[in-house]
Amino acid sequence: MAFDLIIRGGTLATAADVYKADIAIRNGQIVQIGMDLGEAKRVIDASGKYVLPGGIDSHVHIAQPSGDGIQMADDFASGTLSALFGGNTMVLPFCLPAKGQSLRAALQDYHNLAEGACYTDVSFHVIIPDTTDQILGQEIPALVADGYTSFKVFMTYEGLRLNDAQILATMDAAQGAGALVMVHCENEDVIRFLADRAERNGDLVPAAHARTRPVSAEREATHRAMALADVADVPVVIVHVSNREAMEEISRARARGSRVVGETCPQYLVLTADDLEAMDWSGAKFVCSPPPRTTADQEACWEGIRTGVFDLVSSDHCPFVYDDPKGKLNPKGRTSFRHVPNGIPGVETRLPILFSEGVSKGRIDLCRFVALTATNQAKTYGLYPRKGTIAIGSDADLTVWDPEAERIIRHADLHDGSDYSPYEGFAVTGWPVTVVLRGKVMVEDGQLCGTQGAGAYVSRGLPKIG
Numbered sequence: 001m002a003f004d005l006i007i008r009g010g011t012l013a014t015a016a017d018v019y020k021a022d023i024a025i026r027n028g029q030i031v032q033i034g035m036d037l038g039e040a041k042r043v044i045d046a047s048g049k050y051v052l053p054g055g056i057d058s059h060v061h062i063a064q065p066s067g068d069g070i071q072m073a074d075d076f077a078s079g080t081l082s083a084l085f086g087g088n089t090m091v092l093p094f095c096l097p098a099k100g101q102s103l104r105a106a107l108q109d110y111h112n113l114a115e116g117a118c119y120t121d122v123s124f125h126v127i128i129p130d131t132t133d134q135i136l137g138q139e140i141p142a143l144v145a146d147g148y149t150s151f152k153v154f155m156t157y158e159g160l161r162l163n164d165a166q167i168l169a170t171m172d173a174a175q176g177a178g179a180l181v182m183v184h185c186e187n188e189d190v191i192r193f194l195a196d197r198a199e200r201n202g203d204l205v206p207a208a209h210a211r212t213r214p215v216s217a218e219r220e221a222t223h224r225a226m227a228l229a230d231v232a233d234v235p236v237v238i239v240h241v242s243n244r245e246a247m248e249e250i251s252r253a254r255a256r257g258s259r260v261v262g263e264t265c266p267q268y269l270v271l272t273a274d275d276l277e278a279m280d281w282s283g284a285k286f287v288c289s290p291p292p293r294t295t296a297d298q299e300a301c302w303e304g305i306r307t308g309v310f311d312l313v314s315s316d317h318c319p320f321v322y323d324d325p326k327g328k329l330n331p332k333g334r335t336s337f338r339h340v341p342n343g344i345p346g347v348e349t350r351l352p353i354l355f356s357e358g359v360s361k362g363r364i365d366l367c368r369f370v371a372l373t374a375t376n377q378a379k380t381y382g383l384y385p386r387k388g389t390i391a392i393g394s395d396a397d398l399t400v401w402d403p404e405a406e407r408i409i410r411h412a413d414l415h416d417g418s419d420y421s422p423y424e425g426f427a428v429t430g431w432p433v434t435v436v437l438r439g440k441v442m443v444e445d446g447q448l449c450g451t452q453g454a455g456a457y458v459s460r461g462l463p464k465i466g
């Protein structure tokens with residue numbers, strides 16, 4: 001029987017190997033890998049290109065309510081379309097429950113928003129907003145049993161942060177259920193002290209955002225989060241790590257045997273705090289937490305990528321429109337950094353930036369690129385080996401990658417709902433040209449050919465960590 005699709009003539013890369021072979025696909029799965037595989041209803045010529053597992057971006061924010069009249073720039077249609085054009089076949093957004101709302105009801109809201117809208121597969125992490133007996137004793141175990149196996153806690157943001165006792169209780173509940181906990185590590189009291197002082201001094205510009213969220217606040221919280229995780233004996237992901245000192249905390253914890261996964265993001269590899277300095281308030285375009293740091297920290301993060309301190313490079317796509325009353329330049333945001341919404345777009349540019357700065361410039365090899373962007377993402381979040389690799393029986397989620405393509409990143413060419421890219425004008429070598437989602441050709445030679453709603457919700461297994 002003919003196959004549904006053959007991808008022919010490409011160089012395949014997994015986290016372990018790079019070799020020339022064709023891939024045959026039937027019913028959405030990879031069924032053969034080899035040469036001379038025979039006939040198919042459709043053939044994609046990948047000669048001169050790499051064929052990679054579709055990118056999995058485990059850290060994105062889509063349609064998340066922000067309060068204060070602020071609106072996130074992406075819904076599930078635009079967010080996943082942007083992800084798809086960036087070479088991704090799956091994203092994991094966060095579900096943020098409203099105050100007092102049950103986790104289950106919040107998840108239902110996100111399912112309703114995502115249903116029929118997505119261009120990539122999706123699955124959700126759940127943010128823990130409170131530690132009621134209901135959440136810890138009933139909801140967390142029940143949700144893990146239903147395939148929601150990762151929870152995020154915040155150590156910063158008034159109204160969202162949990163104190164140490166609450167974090168420990170959450171970790172304990174997650175541990176009991178076999179789930180993992182993602183932690184946003186910044187010391188809220190340090191930040192509030194510095195932000196209050198900056199405000200008293202009239203230092204209200206976007207650059208003050210970076211000055212009031214120093215490395216020491218991130219380093220201390222990273223250490224504390226991992227100490228709490230040791231007590232609870234739960235695996236943790238330290239998300240969006242920005243600097244050497246926090247990275248060294250992770251290295252030390254791992255050397256002691258703690259089950260810690262480190263994640264960094266492109267903004268910490270190619271942006272610095274200087275990007276927030278523009279005098280015309282456009283520094284707001286780079287306001288995210290933790291903030292981008294120094295060129296020395298960029299080098300440290302590359303070192304962490306090479307040496308394995310970081311297992312994940314995710315985008316932390318958290319898009320707001322810049323020039324809009326509901327975005328970065330909201331009425332209060334025009335007057336103080338404290339009201340500029342935190343987050344930057346990047347789901348479409350994550351893979352090109354990491355490939356270009358990493359693989360094309362010789363900092364990492366192609367297998368490491370695949371591991372950081374797909375395989376480790378799948379293993380960490382309970383998706384492997386269904387996703388994150390090229391293997392017989394895996395979902396046919398594949399990206400055909402042109403390693404020679406030279407592009408200048410322009411927001412006008414991207415597909416997210418924001419009105420700018422923090423990487424505007426950045427030159428990259430390497431770009432995804434064709435993207436296949438469970439055997440469906442979604443993008444071919446840079447043109448959309450798949451349909452909205454082709455992306456589906458994916459229930460997950462338990463994490464596989466250390």
Ligand code: DUC
Binds near residue numbers: 184288290
């Ligand atoms: N944390 C995130 O993970 N993303 C955006 C903002 C934030 O604080």
Ligand code: ZN
Binds near residue numbers: 184239240289
């Ligand atoms: Zn965060």
Ligand code: ZN
Binds near residue numbers: 059061316317318
């Ligand atoms: Zn985030």
